[in-house]
Amino acid sequence: MNLFSNGQDVGKRREAFKVALAAPEIARLPGAFSPLIARSIEEAGFEGVYVSGAVVAADLALPDIGLTTLTEVAYRARQIARVTELGVLVDADTGFGEPMSAARTVSELEDAGVAGCHLEDQVNPKRCGHLDGKEVVPTELMVRRIRAAVSARRDPNFVICARTDAAGIEGIDAAIERARAYLHAGADMIFPEALHTEEDFRYFRAALPEAWLLANMTEFGKTTLLSAELLEDIGYNAVIYPVTTLRIAMGQVEQALAEIKEHGTQEGWLDRMQHRSRLYELLRYEDYNVFDQNIFTYKKGADDA
Structure with missing residues (x-):
């Protein structure tokens, strides 16, 4: 055993992560605010680890309003990926700038050894997805972000997830249309942020029957907390608990x-x-x-x- 790394080839971790996303059982990804938490998540038997942008910011005593940098997020992601054999999914905000910045973000996160990231369609700088006052960019700009990210990807098993915050701004049908465009642009998975009810989650799944979908079960937000078993029954592929371990600890x-x-x-x-x-x-x-x-x-x- 190598004490100074997780001992598993990063390519194999990414392959295993994609297998988990494609499995009939939902992949559960608790958030880790430190490498030690990531190791606890692995020992507890979960399918993956999530690194939340909000948590990276909070750990630096900053609000989640786009103040963290790619360097800070990639550094924390690298620290976490080093200690676990689980695939690590990272919140990459808006890609930290323009579409070319999104391309560099993917390159940096691949080098950090993580299994994937998600990019969102908010205006840069972004806001926490469960706060009011969010704005989204035109669909065409987000499509360029995704295409830039996909073009920069070297490992085809690195998962690029597209998050849309449009449901609370333009309505759920508009969010679904955006999701279709993002999938066409090359996104591997869709993350519909801040859906409110079980019916919303079912509606979104029914509209995109073939897409990989990620659910966000964050506390004290706009979303009704649904169990992993229910989300699996609805047909979601993954669920994140982004801030849970930080809130428990604090x-x-x-x-x-x-x-x-x-x-x-x-x-x-x-x-x-x-x-x-x-x-x-x-x-x-x-x-x-x-x-x-x-x-x-x-x-x-x-x-x-």
Whole structure:
């Protein structure tokens, strides 16, 4: 086992990710805000990992309004892809600029070792998909973004997903027409953002029976939370939980800090913490220790001369 990478060829990870998308069972992709979370997602038995643009921004204490850069997103994506054998899908916002920027984005994310990304049809700079006040670009401009991204792709197994935010602005039928255009431009999968109800998800699926579709189950937004089982029954290929792990972690952190401030000790939280031994398991601490001891005790032999 290589301790400093996931040990699996990136091409094989991308192939496995596409197989998961094509399978009858829905691919569940929890969001990871750090490499350690990605490793937890893998050990929990999920089919993939998602890297949310909103979470990358939040982890930098920034709002999700297009302030993060391609460099920041690609760097975090590379860190996460390094530690997991699961395919990693990355939120690439609008491609960080014009269509040529979208092409460079795909090239950088391929180099980062991820399995795919999604590009959206919002005006640049974008806003969180579940906020009001969004604007979308003309369909023709988004088509150029997708074509540029597809033209820059070197590995045909790298998934290019097109997200449309048009449902809440132009209506669901307009979003469906955009989705058809994006598929024709070369997108592998469609992500209809901020659909409201189960009926919306069913309507979108019925209109695009052959397309791979991704559902977003984010908390506190415009979408009714639907189970993975129901989404699978409707016919969705993948579901993301983009901010869930961050919200869980931050909720616990704020409660614990308040208690420590009030009582002057963290003792009341010991049974709610991840134990040191479990953290060391996730970090593969013992494997590093063995590696270090083998190197430290190495002695040059006759065959090494």
